[in-house]
Amino acid sequence: xxxxxxxxxxxxxxxxxxxxxxxxxxxxxxxxxxxxxxxxxxxxxxxxxxxxxxxxxxxxxxxxxxxxxxxxxxxxxxxxxxxxxxxxxxxxxxxxxxxxxxxxxxxxxxxxxxxxxxxxxxxxxxxxxxxxxxxxxxxxxxxxxxxxxxxxxxxxxxxxxxxxxxxxxxx
Numbered sequence: 001x002x003x004x005x006x007x008x009x010x011x012x013x014x015x016x017x018x019x020x021x022x023x024x025x026x027x028x029x030x031x032x033x034x035x036x037x038x039x040x041x042x043x044x045x046x047x048x049x050x051x052x053x054x055x056x057x058x059x060x061x062x063x064x065x066x067x068x069x070x071x072x073x074x075x076x077x078x079x080x081x082x083x084x085x086x087x088x089x090x091x092x093x094x095x096x097x098x099x100x101x102x103x104x105x106x107x108x109x110x111x112x113x114x115x116x117x118x119x120x121x122x123x124x125x126x127x128x129x130x131x132x133x134x135x136x137x138x139x140x141x142x143x144x145x146x147x148x149x150x151x152x153x154x155x156x157x158x159x160x161x162x163x164x165x166x167x168x169x170x171x
Contacts, residue, residue, distance in 0.1 A: 009039050009047040011085050012093065014056060014078045017070035019097050022129075023108050026059075026066040032096050038089075062113045110159050112152035117141065122148035126155040128163060136163050 016029055026048065033044055048068070051057045056074035060067045070078070097104070114124040122145050127137045136159075142148050155162070 005039075006043070006047060007081070008084060009033070009044060010051055010056075011078065011081055012038065012089060013044075013048060013051060013068075014070055014074050015082060015085055015090065016093055016097070017057060017068060018075060018078055019093065020101075020104070022105055023060070023067040023069045024104065025108060026068060028104055028107065029068065032093070036092060062111050065111075067108060110156055112155040114145075114148035114152055116145075124148040124151040124155075126152065126159070128159045136166070 012033065013029055016032065017024060026045075029048070030041065030044055033039060034041060039047075048057070048059075051074070052059050054073075055071055056077055058069050058071055060069075109129045110127075111129075112124065112126040114122050117123050121141050121143055124140045124142060124147075125138070126140075128135045140148075140151055142151065
């Protein structure tokens with residue numbers, strides 16, 4: 001692999017993050033880049049790590065997902081070097097993001113995680129956002145880790161029902 005190729009992989013990641021208004025997960029970016037066979041998994045992970053070290057992206061890990069967002073420095077870099085990405089690759093990225101927009105947004109707009117408290121209990125933290133605004137954020141303290149895991153898993157599937165129930169009950 002040449003340095004030029006490695007730079008292109010990093011630029012593709014920046015381009016993807018720049019084209020959306022919400023964070024993408026590491027898995028979402030990997031799915032696209034690996035499906036198109038632009039590079040292999042390890043090289044892509046190295047590219048993402050370097051982008052973070054260079055402050056061109058920020059990462060936020062929650063439970064088993066890592067969310068990536070482009071920084072202002074990343075946007076500046078992309079504006080300066082983005083022309084190095086082949087037009088066909090940009091079209092493929094744009095088509096992918098357009099055809100999967102709802103699915104990608106839904107996957108990252110609902111987040112859940114848990115932590116162990118100082119008292120030995122488990123705190124499940126769940127959120128749902130839309131267009132950058134937090135719709136709901138809950139913290140539930142439970143005695144068992146299995147309960148916290150279950151809350152997080154069920155939140156992914158039932159968040160809309162919970163939100164609807166709460167708004168109907170409280171308004």
